[in-house]
């Protein structure tokens with residue numbers, strides 16, 4: 434099974450580095466972000482960005498689609 438990792442806090446100090454390292458290892462990595470359009474420009478095409486807000490449960494289902502690991 435393909436490991437698809439969702440990284441929360443992906444634009445922050447910790448999460449950005451986690452995304453970069455996983456992406457460099459060619460892991461399918463999804464960045465959980467509050468602004469997917471801006472973040473997509475910043476992360477580039479190797480990283481999928483999805484809308485995720487801890488304070489908005491309506492964003493959870495789509496963000497976790499196809500995900501089997503969470504950071």
Ligand SMILES: NC(=O)c1ccc[n+]([C@@H]2O[C@H](COP(=O)([O-])OP(=O)(O)OC[C@H]3O[C@@H](n4cnc5c(N)ncnc54)[C@H](OP(=O)(O)O)[C@@H]3O)[C@@H](O)[C@H]2O)c1
Nearest residue numbers: 441442443444445446447448465466467468485486487488
């Ligand atoms: N940095 C360290 O050395 C360190 C050490 C130990 C523990 N920690 C813990 O690790 C966590 C991350 O640290 P950090 O230094 O990377 O923090 P940070 O640079 O302040 O980044 C915070 C991240 O959380 C996101 N975020 C904030 N509110 C959110 C919400 N409602 N929904 C979704 N995302 C939200 C921010 O996204 P936006 O860009 O949208 O604001 C940003 O990506 C914190 O809990 C911190 O206490 C950090």
